[in-house]
Amino acid sequence: MKKYLRALSLFVLAVSLIILTTPPIFSQVATESDPTTQVSIQTQANSPAQTKTTSPKEQNFPVTLDEERLFSFSSVIEGIPAKNRAEETSKAIEKVAKNFAIDLDSIQILELEGLRLVSERDNTVFAVLEADARVANKPLDKLADEYLATTKDAIARYRIKYSRKRLLLKIGLVIAEAIALILLMILLRKLLNRINRRIEVFKSTLFRPINIQNWQVLSVEQEASIVEGLVKCIYWLAVAAIFFAYLSLLTFHLPQAQPWRKAVFQSLLEFLDNLGQAAIAYLPNLFTILLTIVIAYYIIRFCRFFFGAIRQGHLSIPGFYPEWARPTQRLLVVLIIALTLATIFPLLPGAKSPAFRGISIFAGALFTLGGASTIANLVGGFIIIYTRAFQIGDRVQVGDVIGIILEKTILSTRIRTAKNEIVTIPNANLITTNIKNFSTAYRDINQPIILYTVVTLGYDVPWRNVHRILKEAALLSPSILKDPAPFVLQTSLGDFSVSYELNAYTEQPSMMPNIYSELHQNIQDKCNEAGIEILSPQYSAVRDGNQNTMPENYLPKDYQAPGFRFNPLDRLLNKPHDSNNHQK
Numbered sequence: 001m002k003k004y005l006r007a008l009s010l011f012v013l014a015v016s017l018i019i020l021t022t023p024p025i026f027s028q029v030a031t032e033s034d035p036t037t038q039v040s041i042q043t044q045a046n047s048p049a050q051t052k053t054t055s056p057k058e059q060n061f062p063v064t065l066d067e068e069r070l071f072s073f074s075s076v077i078e079g080i081p082a083k084n085r086a087e088e089t090s091k092a093i094e095k096v097a098k099n100f101a102i103d104l105d106s107i108q109i110l111e112l113e114g115l116r117l118v119s120e121r122d123n124t125v126f127a128v129l130e131a132d133a134r135v136a137n138k139p140l141d142k143l144a145d146e147y148l149a150t151t152k153d154a155i156a157r158y159r160i161k162y163s164r165k166r167l168l169l170k171i172g173l174v175i176a177e178a179i180a181l182i183l184l185m186i187l188l189r190k191l192l193n194r195i196n197r198r199i200e201v202f203k204s205t206l207f208r209p210i211n212i213q214n215w216q217v218l219s220v221e222q223e224a225s226i227v228e229g230l231v232k233c234i235y236w237l238a239v240a241a242i243f244f245a246y247l248s249l250l251t252f253h254l255p256q257a258q259p260w261r262k263a264v265f266q267s268l269l270e271f272l273d274n275l276g277q278a279a280i281a282y283l284p285n286l287f288t289i290l291l292t293i294v295i296a297y298y299i300i301r302f303c304r305f306f307f308g309a310i311r312q313g314h315l316s317i318p319g320f321y322p323e324w325a326r327p328t329q330r331l332l333v334v335l336i337i338a339l340t341l342a343t344i345f346p347l348l349p350g351a352k353s354p355a356f357r358g359i360s361i362f363a364g365a366l367f368t369l370g371g372a373s374t375i376a377n378l379v380g381g382f383i384i385i386y387t388r389a390f391q392i393g394d395r396v397q398v399g400d401v402i403g404i405i406l407e408k409t410i411l412s413t414r415i416r417t418a419k420n421e422i423v424t425i426p427n428a429n430l431i432t433t434n435i436k437n438f439s440t441a442y443r444d445i446n447q448p449i450i451l452y453t454v455v456t457l458g459y460d461v462p463w464r465n466v467h468r469i470l471k472e473a474a475l476l477s478p479s480i481l482k483d484p485a486p487f488v489l490q491t492s493l494g495d496f497s498v499s500y501e502l503n504a505y506t507e508q509p510s511m512m513p514n515i516y517s518e519l520h521q522n523i524q525d526k527c528n529e530a531g532i533e534i535l536s537p538q539y540s541a542v543r544d545g546n547q548n549t550m551p552e553n554y555l556p557k558d559y560q561a562p563g564f565r566f567n568p569l570d571r572l573l574n575k576p577h578d579s580n581n582h583q584k
Contacts, residue, residue, distance in 0.1 A: 061086035065154045075131035089126040097155040116144035285347040296340040327385045380427030381410040394439035438509035448505040456497040473522035474504040481505040528554040
């Protein structure tokens with residue numbers, strides 16, 4: 001508060017100095033003749049033909065001093081209109097009035113043929129013509145005496161008004177107004193502090209946190225800060241209004257500030273008048289905008305309620321799936337907002353201005369140049385939604401990418417692979433690629449997905465045993481369903497082996513990698529237990545002198561690898577021998 005008092009004291013001192021120095025400024029003696037106040041009409045007065053008279057119906061132009069009307073001119077001198085005569089005379093009288101060094105008795109009437117000059121020494125103040133006397137219907141000398149007396153009285157009043165004694169009184173008023181301003185500022189400051197203390201005391205009872213679901217939009221502290229900020233803004237607006245009123249009062253005490261005061265107040269009144277007229281003229285457009293916004297708001301609320309009921313299963317439409325509800329609602333909301341903006345855009349203030357149009361053209365150009373791919377992704381996103389290609393959580397294969405749908409947006413889709421790699425695919429690419437969904441069958445038609453794997457075994461293994469062993473291996477996995485039961489298909493009879501395809505049902509497509517791993521482990525175990533070797537299609541082995549390919553724990557405890565045996569005599573005599581010693 002001490003800073004305010006110090007600043008106001010300096011301000012009052014500066015104003016007082018300005019007021020005290022006002023008379024010396026006015027008392028500068030004009031030692032030279034002012035060309036603008038010289039009325040060079042002596043040569044013009046020598047010829048009566050150069051003077052024109054006007055009828056009383058013609059307009060009169062007043063001569064004024066400090067906004068006080070003294071007399072008026074309506075006569076026109078050739079080359080000098082009556083309006084210009086009145087303006088130049090007003091300036092000359094004001095100049096004499098401001099010069100306190102000029103004695104009023106020194107202002108005399110100089111008689112010339114056909115006119116009278118009111119002069120101060122060698123400086124002509126104004127001239128009175130015969131034409132003026134005819135318009136006033138008075139003798140020229142009498143009219144000149146009246147004009148002179150009126151001018152002297154006005155100058156005397158003007159000087160009394162702006163005398164030093166009066167100025168000292170105004171200084172006292174300025175100081176009193178400054179003291180009142182200081183007291184009012186102190187009162188406002190105390191009021192502001194009191195309101196802030198009240199806000200702190202009743203913070204817990206006045207405010208409640210604003211939440212949207214689990215998101216806290218505004219806390220109690222933030223709400224209190226916003227209210228304190230609004231109170232502070234009102235405080236500073238009040239301070240500005242008080243200072244403006246104080247400065248307006250100062251203009252009554254400072255003569256040189258009178259034009260400023262009139263200009264400011266006139267501009268302010270014109271601004272308020274124009275603002276009011278513009279507001280009244282804009283009321284129909286404002287009503288249309290508000291009505292459009294209200295209608296759009298309630299349509300959006302109805303869409304939210306309607307599609308929310310579909311999404312929750314309270315309302316059903318044939319052929320319209322619940323998962324379409326949210327994207328359809330968002331699409332309709334965007335279209336409604338776009339239509340609302342298109343409706344109110346021409347009604348906005350300045351919508352037809354060049355700047356507004358330039359911004360619109362710039363935005364349209366940016367959208368045109370950079371929006372082709374965006375539009376393609378938008379269209380792709382809606383196609384994917386309404387074709388029901390996949391949902392969040394589905395296991396899919398897109399090209400060479402296999403994983404779980406992690407996020408589905410209007411522009412792109414994110415897939416998490418089995419290695420926790422996040423792959424982002426633009427929707428424009430998805431609509432041109434085959435999408436294999438492993439989760440749709442169980443969700444849409446309530447049918448489990450079939451997992452299958454191929455095993456190749458030799459012709460020497462009985463196929464019935466293979467079918468039994470593969471089914472038993474599939475049922476060892478807890479993720480494989482017993483009903484429907486697994487089944488085996490013999491898909492091909494190759495040159496060296498038979499292809500057996502094991503098919504098993506599961507309701508957990510998201511666990512496919514783990515299920516496949518369990519199936520392969522169980523197949524290996526069951527084949528080894530049954531003494532079946534899983535050989536590649538072109539696998540060959542010489543059993544003489546070679547270890548069996550099965551793990552040791554599946555072989556007999558007394559197993560020993562056979563040695564090499566040669567029977568050259570048997571081969572020469574073409575005798576048969578054990579087929580186990582032949583090359584396979």
